[in-house]
Every structure is written in structure tokens, then in C-alpha cells.
Amino acid sequence: MDYKNKKKTLNNKLIISLVSVILLVVVSIGVTINIVLENTFADYITKNNRKEINSLITSLEEEYKNNQWNIYNIKEIGKVSIDKGRIIELYDNKENLVWGAREYDNKMCHQTMDGIKNNMKNMNPKWDGEYSVEKYNLTNEYGDYIGYVNVGSYGAFYYMDEEVDFLNHINKLIVIIAIITIVITIIIAILISNNISKPIEKVSEMTKLIGEGGYTNKIEYNSNIKEIDTLINSINDLESKLEEQEKLRKRLTTDVSHELRTPLTSIQTHLEAILDGIWEPTNDRLSSINEEVIRLTSLVNQLKDLAKFDSDESKLNLTQVNLGQLIQNIIYNNQGKALEKNIEIKSSLEEIESNLDKEKISQLVVNLLSNAIRYTNEGGYIYLRSYKKDDAIKIHVEDNGVGIPDESLKYIFERFYRVDESRSKKTGGIGVGLTISKSIVNLHRGSIEVTSKVGEGTEFIVTIPVIDLKDI
Structure with missing residues (x-):
């Protein structure tokens, strides 16, 4: 099924759902109103009939004066x-x-009673009311008995033509209101459906473009539905991140080829010159070739480490580690590189015994310290701290180096991301050190943060929870 059919299905489902709900509500309200109205109207008719009978008796009693009945008025009352x-x-x-x-008009009496009977049958097919006669005694103003009247009817409750017309008019009005409500509901349902489906259509089109590799277009649509707006913003953020990742991947091809080609070209040039007899295979020449091989091996190892973390093959090998001593040993091993740039490495390391993966934590600290040395100018300083706070271990690596621009901070842990392309080519590396560092921290269920200002320096803060071997 193509997308447009899906969209129509979505619209139809929304419209049908909304209309069904409103229709159910309207019908329920209409039926309820009809039942309540009929019951209330029936009570009214019953009470009114009783009042009219009382009024009838009073009227007849008033027509008896001087021991005589006023036949003319009685006929009108009748x-x-x-x-x-x-x-x-x-x-x-x-x-x-x-x-x-x-005796006065038998035909008229039959027509009236038959009319009532038909009305009641039409209103309620199960109606089985019977014609009955009730006797009421009459007295004069002195309380003397003057006669009686028989009143024949279908009981205290029955519908006359006018009352049936009134109820039919009310029912027609309810139906008209229901129809108008349904029409309005359909219009509102279509508007709501379009309001929901239109941004979803745009999101779907955008995801399709993203799937085909198009990352340059953003969804320019403002919805008044919070969830839809959140979805649109999420897709736009995803597009931006994928676009950046695409740029990083494209740059990776160039960077890796450059980083690999440089040592290979150097090795090839040296070996060809030696084979052609131009250069003698002296220790200096062989040492130069060896340095390029070591550089090439380092690059390959970085890619290998990254691949290992990406494939989820990397697992922790926890042992009891003295973190302070471990970091101090790493400082000793890197002091030579720092002294080449006259960089002072200072430290404040607590003696912390904890369950850690010694090899991976060493790699983490080496990566952070190497970066600090690489991007700290001559005569600068690097300050390392480690301590325990609450149930976590803190490691700080601070320098007063070149710093990282604000716009780059959110990308520095991304694979192959390098803040300054030209600077990175001079310092070497393919931009995976911090990615590996973050993976190591994640394996230890910790977090890594960075704060930096251009020209003032950078500080990395690693937080690793104290790990109990029972929890592993």
C-alpha cells in the first residue's frame, strides 16, 4: 500500500472515529431527552387531566341554581x-x-375516542388502555346532594391530537439538531484530521528523503498540537545529526586515506631509494621507516579498538585497582611528551581502591592526557585530579590549552569528529580517541562531561559509579 492510501486511511479513520463518537453522543442525548420529555409530559398530562376533572365537577355544580340545571351551559361544558x-x-x-x-352527538364521541385510541397506539404499539367510567357526586353550595356525573375516558393519561403534534414537533426538532450536529462534527473531524495528518505526511516525506540520503531539507511546519510539534522537532534534530554524521563519514574517507597514505608513501619512498642504491640502509633510514610503521600500526589499532566497541564485543575485566597509582604511572609515562613542549603536569590523586577494568581505564586516562598535551601550547599546564564522592569516582583532566569552540562541544565524542581539520592533520589522529573514551566510561556505567573556552582551556570530568562485583 502506498503512502497516499495510508494517508487516506488515516483521515478516514479519524473522521469515522470522531463522527462515530459524536453520533453516539448525539443519539444518546436525543434518546435521553426524548424519554425524559415523554415521561415529564406524561406526568403533566396526568396531573392536568385530574385538574380538569375537578374543574369539570365544579363547573357542573355551578350550573345548578334554584333547583334547576342550566342546560345550555351544561351542553357547552359537555x-x-x-x-x-x-x-x-x-x-x-x-x-x-x-x-x-x-345523546347529544354520538358520532362525535366515537370519533374522539377512536382518535385517542389511534394516538396511543401510534405512540406505543403495546398500549392496551381500556375505556372506563367514573362516577362523581355533585353538591350545591350548601352541601346538599344534587345529582352525579359519569365521566367516561381512557384513564388519567392519554394523548389528544394537539399533544401528539407537539411531541412530533419536538422529535423533529431533535432530529434536525442531531443532523446539524453531525454535519458540523464531520466538518470539524475533517479539519482535525487534516490538522493531524498534514504534519504526519510532511514527517513521512522527510523520513523518506532521509532514507534516500537527503539531509538538507527541514520540516517547515508549525502545528498547534504539542505532540506533533515535538515529533517535527525530533525529525529535524535527527536530520541535522544524520547530516553531520554523513559529513563525518565523507570526511573519514579523506582523513583515513590521508593518514594511511602519508606513512605508506614515506615507507615506499625510503624502500625504493634503498633498493635503487640511492640511499644506504643506515640505522637512521631504517629507524625512520620504523617510525612510520609504528604510526601506521597506531592508526590501525585505533580503528580496531573502535570497531571492537561498535560491535559490542568489548566487555569489562574487573579487578581491584589502585586508581591513584594507576594515573600516576600514566603521568610518568607521558612526562617526556609534556617536557618537549615545556608543559607542567600537576596532580592531586587520592588513593582509591575500586573494581575497574585496568586496561580500559588506562586507555581512557591516556587518551585524555594525550589530548591535553597535544592541544596545550608550550609553557602551559595540565592538572589531573581523582577522588571519591558519595558512591562515585571522579577523574578530572584540566588544561589551559587552545580550548574547544562552543559549537563543537556537542560533537567531540562523535566518531571521526575533529575540531580543527588543519590542526588535526598536524597533530595526527583520525578523531576516534574521545569516542573510545566515552565507550569505556559507558561500559563502566558512568558519564563523561566537558567544559571549555577557546583560548582558556578544557576540562574533562569522568564520573564512574563504584561497582560491586555482585551487581555484574
């Missing part, structure tokens, strides 16, 4: 009752029919 779903029959105190709705 017609209103039919419209409200109640069939009344009024009897006097001698049980004579005064007025009856069915």
Missing part, C-alpha cells in the same frame, strides 16, 4: 369535555338523565 377526550352523562338527584354526550 362539548368541551368531548374535545378533551371525556364523555359525560349528568343525572339529577332522582337519577334522571339531565344531559348525555352520546
Whole structure:
């Protein structure tokens, strides 16, 4: 599947997910509102019907005056009752029919009751309400019995046409609101989807370019999503680091070929001159060739050491080591190089017994001290310190040499990185000493830091935790 199809799938999934969630919420809210509304409306109708029956009884009692019923007004009351779903029959105190709705308009009564029945069936197919008649006694203002009224209806709760229309109108309104909400949700979902997928598309394109070796372009996109911004910044940082690594790799080819070619050319020139009889194989000539062989061997050994650390084949061989004595011996071995530049090596070394890899720690200190001698001007100084602090061993190598530019500090532990190309060619090396040093420190579960100012000097600080052989 190509990327564009993946992008469409991502957009579709985001849209479908958002719309599904909102649709579920809208439907849930709509159903809830509908249920609550119907229940509340049903309670209202029930209470209202009871009030209307009480009002009906009061109205009928008021139409009895001077021992006579006002038939005209009773007929109007009866017609209103039919419209409200109640069939009344009024009897006097001698049980004579005064007025009856069915006698007045039986067809109208049937139509009204059938309408109510249809309404209730439409609203609730399981409705099985039955028509019932309730009897209410009537009294005059003095409390004397004046007759009674039979009220026929489908109980205290039923829907008239107006009420059904009201509920249908509300339901239609809920549906319209739901549709509008869904449409708005789809639009918002598309905007959110694009807002998320667009930067991801750019990141994907950039990673594809990086995979093809293109490290010059950065993602120029500002997202209002924190995680997306973090992702973009991480990809840009990765691009910068890979670009720098690519430059280092390209430079490595030139540097290694130069470092190897120089001693090989010198050896070849000397040997050809000796074989052609131009030079005599004197001790000086042979000594010069030997120096070039030693230099060549040193370069090869550096590459071999780096390869060993890269392949994870290097393991610690821990033994009880007197760190102070170890560093002091290394100082003695390097004083000759320091004296050639009139550099003073000072030290403050505590007697620390600890479980360390003696060979690797020696290589670490030699690398740091050699660098300090190499990049400290004549008449300068180097100061080495070692001490124990809390549960860690500290090693400081400080000099007042040429220093390291701020922009180079973050790269000095990278493979084949050299601060000053021209200066490095004069001093030798291919830029792997500090890389090896950092690997040694990492093997000991420690850390190495560097602080430096150009023209003032550099200080390396190594921190190695005290290692218990039981933890290995």
C-alpha cells in the first residue's frame, strides 16, 4: 500500500472515529431527552387531566341554581369535555338523565375516542388502555346532594391530537439538531484530521528523503498540537545529526586515506631509494621507516579498538585497582611528551581502591592526557585530579590549552569528529580517541562531561559509579 492510501486511511479513520463518537453522543442525548420529555409530559398530562376533572365537577355544580340545571351551559361544558377526550352523562338527584354526550352527538364521541385510541397506539404499539367510567357526586353550595356525573375516558393519561403534534414537533426538532450536529462534527473531524495528518505526511516525506540520503531539507511546519510539534522537532534534530554524521563519514574517507597514505608513501619512498642504491640502509633510514610503521600500526589499532566497541564485543575485566597509582604511572609515562613542549603536569590523586577494568581505564586516562598535551601550547599546564564522592569516582583532566569552540562541544565524542581539520592533520589522529573514551566510561556505567573556552582551556570530568562485583 502506498503512502497516499495510508494517508487516506488515516483521515478516514479519524473522521469515522470522531463522527462515530459524536453520533453516539448525539443519539444518546436525543434518546435521553426524548424519554425524559415523554415521561415529564406524561406526568403533566396526568396531573392536568385530574385538574380538569375537578374543574369539570365544579363547573357542573355551578350550573345548578334554584333547583334547576342550566342546560345550555351544561351542553357547552359537555362539548368541551368531548374535545378533551371525556364523555359525560349528568343525572339529577332522582337519577334522571339531565344531559348525555352520546345523546347529544354520538358520532362525535366515537370519533374522539377512536382518535385517542389511534394516538396511543401510534405512540406505543403495546398500549392496551381500556375505556372506563367514573362516577362523581355533585353538591350545591350548601352541601346538599344534587345529582352525579359519569365521566367516561381512557384513564388519567392519554394523548389528544394537539399533544401528539407537539411531541412530533419536538422529535423533529431533535432530529434536525442531531443532523446539524453531525454535519458540523464531520466538518470539524475533517479539519482535525487534516490538522493531524498534514504534519504526519510532511514527517513521512522527510523520513523518506532521509532514507534516500537527503539531509538538507527541514520540516517547515508549525502545528498547534504539542505532540506533533515535538515529533517535527525530533525529525529535524535527527536530520541535522544524520547530516553531520554523513559529513563525518565523507570526511573519514579523506582523513583515513590521508593518514594511511602519508606513512605508506614515506615507507615506499625510503624502500625504493634503498633498493635503487640511492640511499644506504643506515640505522637512521631504517629507524625512520620504523617510525612510520609504528604510526601506521597506531592508526590501525585505533580503528580496531573502535570497531571492537561498535560491535559490542568489548566487555569489562574487573579487578581491584589502585586508581591513584594507576594515573600516576600514566603521568610518568607521558612526562617526556609534556617536557618537549615545556608543559607542567600537576596532580592531586587520592588513593582509591575500586573494581575497574585496568586496561580500559588506562586507555581512557591516556587518551585524555594525550589530548591535553597535544592541544596545550608550550609553557602551559595540565592538572589531573581523582577522588571519591558519595558512591562515585571522579577523574578530572584540566588544561589551559587552545580550548574547544562552543559549537563543537556537542560533537567531540562523535566518531571521526575533529575540531580543527588543519590542526588535526598536524597533530595526527583520525578523531576516534574521545569516542573510545566515552565507550569505556559507558561500559563502566558512568558519564563523561566537558567544559571549555577557546583560548582558556578544557576540562574533562569522568564520573564512574563504584561497582560491586555482585551487581555484574
